[in-house]
Amino acid sequence: FSTDKNFCSSFVYLLKKSLESQKKEKLLSFFETRFVPQSFIELSTFLSDFVRISEGEVVLLIDEVDRASNFSIFLQFLGMLRSKYLNQLEGLEVSFQSVVLAGVHDIKNIKLSLRSEEEKQYNSPWNIAAEFDVDMSFSSEEISSMLKEYAGEHGLEIDILQLSQEIYKYSSGYPYLVSSICKIIDEKLEKDWTSKGIQKAISKLLEESNTLFDDLIKNVENHSDISELLHSILIDDAEITYNPDHSTLSKSFMYGIIKKDEMNKVAISNKIFEIRLYNYYSAQLEISKYSNFKPYAPSYKYFDEKGILDMSKVLLRFQDFIQGNYSDKDGKFYERQGRLLLIAFIKPIINGHGFYYVESQHSYERRSDLIISYGEKEYILELKVWYGEKYHEEGLEQLATYLKSRGQKEGYLAVFNFNKKKEFTSAWREVRGKRIFEVML
Known part of the structure; x- marks a missing residue:
């Protein structure tokens, strides 16, 4: 008008x-x-x-x-x-x-x-409204209550406690995400009420185009400062204290993209948003001049005769990719995007049959754990930056402890070393009874 x-x-x-x-x-x-x-x-x-x-x-x-x-x-x-x-x-x-x-x-x-x-x-032409400070998200207990009612109506015996905790872990109780996961399992996955079923439902959900995800990406694309913030959180493992007076932080919080944890640190609102954003950023990387993955495509034999994914082969192939594509002049880019490159490299390999998410561990080491499910097997792939031999050995000990907590015998360690004189090494290591495949990138 x-x-x-x-x-x-x-x-x-x-x-x-x-x-x-x-x-x-x-x-x-x-x-x-x-x-x-x-x-x-x-x-x-x-x-x-x-x-x-x-x-x-x-x-x-x-x-x-x-x-x-x-x-x-x-x-x-x-x-x-x-x-x-x-x-x-x-x-x-x-x-x-x-x-x-x-x-x-x-x-x-x-x-x-x-x-x-x-x-x-x-x-603010209309700033009269009273404060409305109500948490609209579901708790794990509320999800459990809904699953209990559902199971009773359908005569199902399911592990309600485990499933409610799993759904909450990925959704942080966001109502639309909770209901979407449950709806997909009920209607499209033949009521596969298992941890694998939840992962399959999330994979299907992430393939959808809906107003929630559309708004998420629209806000990232329309606000370069928000995009830079999210890149810092997701890719750089930046530890940022929330401040309501910082326009980018308050705007991102307002849009529901970030949240404050119990230490008042900034985090992505939920793991499903995280995965969607990783997919978005890695897709941008895949179509850029910096990621010629074609010679290293999934047709390469990353699987054994039983169809089991060999993660050591994936990492060695990625190491070949880095050696063949990144010269000293690309060092700045590689240092900034290295871990995103690895995610972009792995995604097509597990696409359609696998699932991944990232667990960030804020510390001086800037660690992230890439958790990958493929078939019946789970792979723990730790991503970390090289800060010297002492910190590296401590990191191996921490990974061994983490593997024990998840009941895993083997793990994988991708070390991003941005020193120009580094050697591209790889080896299996025995650490506190755990086998760890380590690759220097």
């Missing part, structure tokens, strides 16, 4: 059409006695009179607010509604009992998009 006149007349027209569909004859007769408003002042009077003759209180629901807030006319409209609401509280005017704004992440963050990027500032 380019003018007040167009906006006001269109608003009244839509209001009338809505009443016609509901056959509100008394309210429709009101329109026959009134001129169509041509300005916001006239629209304000029109709405006051409309509410006055209405039977009962009137609530105005406005949808798609984020999208409409790109137009200054709409922001003027919100400003008018705000003034009317305040005047009504003082008994000076008649207005809507409430105005509900839907399709908006946080009204205080509507921006005047008509200004230049440097001039943009927070705009």
